[in-house]
Amino acid sequence: MPRRSTSIIRPHSRFGRIALKALDLGSAVVRKHYGQVHHIQAKGGNPKDLVTETDFASERAILDTITRAFPDHGVFSEEQGKSGMEQEYIWVVDPLDGTTNFTRDIPCISVSIALTRRGRTIVAAVANPLSNEIFFAERGLGAFLNGIPIHVSRQASLADAFVCSEWYSRTPQFARHGLKIFSKLATVAPKIRYLSGTVWSLTRVARGLIDVETCDTSYLDVAAMSLIINEAGGKLTDEYGRSLKMNDTSVTRIVAANPNLHREVRQLIRRIR
Structure with missing residues (x-):
């Protein structure tokens, strides 16, 4: 499939233009190396937490673009970590969400970029590189897929909803709790x-294709998608209705859906222990 250029999207700010440029470059790296993974490492020796040369190459392409344009901005990135966290503006980057999928040629992978101001996401750009989908939002201006406005599902009944439930399998405790939630x-x-594929699944919520997504994840993974889903008329929070915060790096159970289903699923999950 031919690549989709971010030039079809018309951002309202220079922040948005740079986010899309960086997204385009990072996505190109991912597409180039898909199906050709040679060097796979386990982070911290954990075989369930993988990183490849493509993660690093995509991150370099993204961060080089951002830091050239905004050298005084902070960065919180999946592989590089944190720098300049005292700054007013901080970029949150996941250069390849779904690395394990990527190593197995499973196409549920994404590239995610968010810009925060004083801890609040103001620009979000997410690509599913293999399906040429570009999701974009600026706070207060709506959410878009390849330049076309999108909205979350209007499904009112959980009994009729298409639900996606995932869990963090790197510890037995999370796996057991995730299975309980799925069963319920x-x-x-x-x-x-x-x-x-957390981000990939969340893009389906933003499009209204999945009615509910609930999974174990962290702030870095959802910084961009939280704004896109909110701008698409939905909600993405933890099970208690709280937004995820940059200073909390722990794994958290989230729920993303339209407001009615969001409330119902949160209440159901909180009763499971």
Whole structure:
């Protein structure tokens, strides 16, 4: 499939233009190396947490673009870590979400960029490089897929909802709790699936293709998608209705959906222990 250029999107700010330029370059790296992974490493010796040369190359392409344009901005990135966190503006970058999928030629992968001001996301740009989907939002201006406005599902009934439930399998405790949530949801929402790839699945929520997504994740993974889903009329929070914060790096159970289903699923999850 030919690549989709970010030039079809018309951002309202220089921040947005640079985010899209960086996204384009990072996505090009991912597309180039898809199906050709040679060097896979386990982060901290954990075989369930993988990183490849493509993660690093995509990150370099993104950060080089951002730091040239805004040398005084801070950065919080998946592989490089944190720098300039005292700055008013901080870029949050996941250069390849779904690395394990990437190493297995499973196309549920994404590139994610957010710009925050004083801890609040103001610009979000996310690409699914292999399907040429570019999601973009600036706070207060709506959410777009390849320049076309999008909205979350208007499904009102959990019984009729298409639900995606995933869990963090790197520890037995998270895996057990995730299975409990999946089992409980399956009794009230028969159209339930496990679709691996947090950001990829969340883009489906923003488009209204998935009614509910609940999974274990961290702030870095959802900094961009939280704004895109909010601008698309939905909500993305933890199970208590709180937004994820940059200074909290722990793994957290999130729920993303339209406001009605969001409330119902949060209440259901909180009853499971």
